[in-house]
Amino acid sequence: MGHELAVEVVSASEGAFLKPGDICTVNPYLSCGRCIACRQGKTNCCVSLSVLGVHQDGGMTGLLAIPFQKLISAEGLTVDACATVEFLAIGAHAVRRAAVDHRDHVLVVGAGPIGLGVALFARQSGARVVVLDRDEERAKTARSISGAEFIVANGNAREAVKQSSDGEGFEVVFDATGNRHAMEESFAYVAHGGRYVLVGVVKDQISFSDPDFHRKELTLFASRNATKEDFDVVIASIRAGKIPIERLITHRTSLRNAVSNLPLWATQKTGLIKAIIEID
Numbered sequence: 001m002g003h004e005l006a007v008e009v010v011s012a013s014e015g016a017f018l019k020p021g022d023i024c025t026v027n028p029y030l031s032c033g034r035c036i037a038c039r040q041g042k043t044n045c046c047v048s049l050s051v052l053g054v055h056q057d058g059g060m061t062g063l064l065a066i067p068f069q070k071l072i073s074a075e076g077l078t079v080d081a082c083a084t085v086e087f088l089a090i091g092a093h094a095v096r097r098a099a100v101d102h103r104d105h106v107l108v109v110g111a112g113p114i115g116l117g118v119a120l121f122a123r124q125s126g127a128r129v130v131v132l133d134r135d136e137e138r139a140k141t142a143r144s145i146s147g148a149e150f151i152v153a154n155g156n157a158r159e160a161v162k163q164s165s166d167g168e169g170f171e172v173v174f175d176a177t178g179n180r181h182a183m184e185e186s187f188a189y190v191a192h193g194g195r196y197v198l199v200g201v202v203k204d205q206i207s208f209s210d211p212d213f214h215r216k217e218l219t220l221f222a223s224r225n226a227t228k229e230d231f232d233v234v235i236a237s238i239r240a241g242k243i244p245i246e247r248l249i250t251h252r253t254s255l256r257n258a259v260s261n262l263p264l265w266a267t268q269k270t271g272l273i274k275a276i277i278e279i280d
């Protein structure tokens with residue numbers, strides 16, 4: 001929490017590109033600017049990356065000092081929309097990693113917020129997109145929000161994926177579960193010559209069959225965080241009216257009430273996509 005931020009500028013130094021009162025979104029990935037990744041523009045995987053709200057205190061406060069390079073002007077966006085930019089940028093980044101285009105058949109495994117973001121941007125690339133989830137309600141919600149087709153993974157998911165792809169598998173598969181078993185299983189869903197993108201992360205080892213990996217000549221990607229380019233893609237997409245923000249924000253609370261609301265929402269997840277905490 002505290003890394004998906006909409007902020008109002010309270011004070012800015014003389015000559016800054018922002019002025020008090022401006023509404024911004026925040027790139028919470030504080031990168032060093034000097035390491036090998038930063039030198040290549042891959043600030044999302046900086047060697048000494050520090051993420052606001054993860055590695056250091058983030059936005060669960062009334063006042064926050066942020067390096068001006070990490071503030072992204074979001075003129076024309078509502079405060080609510082600003083707060084969705086970061087999680088959507090994760091999806092936009094993953095889709096950019098895989099260079100998805102209109103010829104691709106894409107499978108997104110996991111219909112949580114990250115999977116939803118991936119599905120939305122894969123659809124915007126013109127690809128055919130199928131979302132797979134164990135929960136029928138979540139899968140249906142993903143369909144109505146992103147326009148993707150869906151598969152409910154109850155029982156024989158491998159067979160359902162096969163049928164959905166004419167027995168060939170999908171050219172691009174995204175894992176958005178962060179579940180070791182699902183991440184390993186999804187290797188089977190990728191077509192020969194295809195790409196597999198791990199967006200979800202698990203604190204464990206994952207393994208796969210090397211003969212299968214080689215036979216298919218798979219390309220395997222990790223996708224971590226997002227860069228300024230991805231934030232810009234998301235903001236442009238919201239400005240163009242392509243993201244149904246009001247469908248993504250399902251819950252709302254204040255900092256005071258968050259203490260009692262959050263434990264409740266953590267166990268009663270039905271209908272929950274994103275919750276906003278308003279801080280005065």
Ligand SMILES: [Zn+2]
Pocket residue numbers: 031032033034035036037038039046047048049
């Ligand atoms: Zn760096």
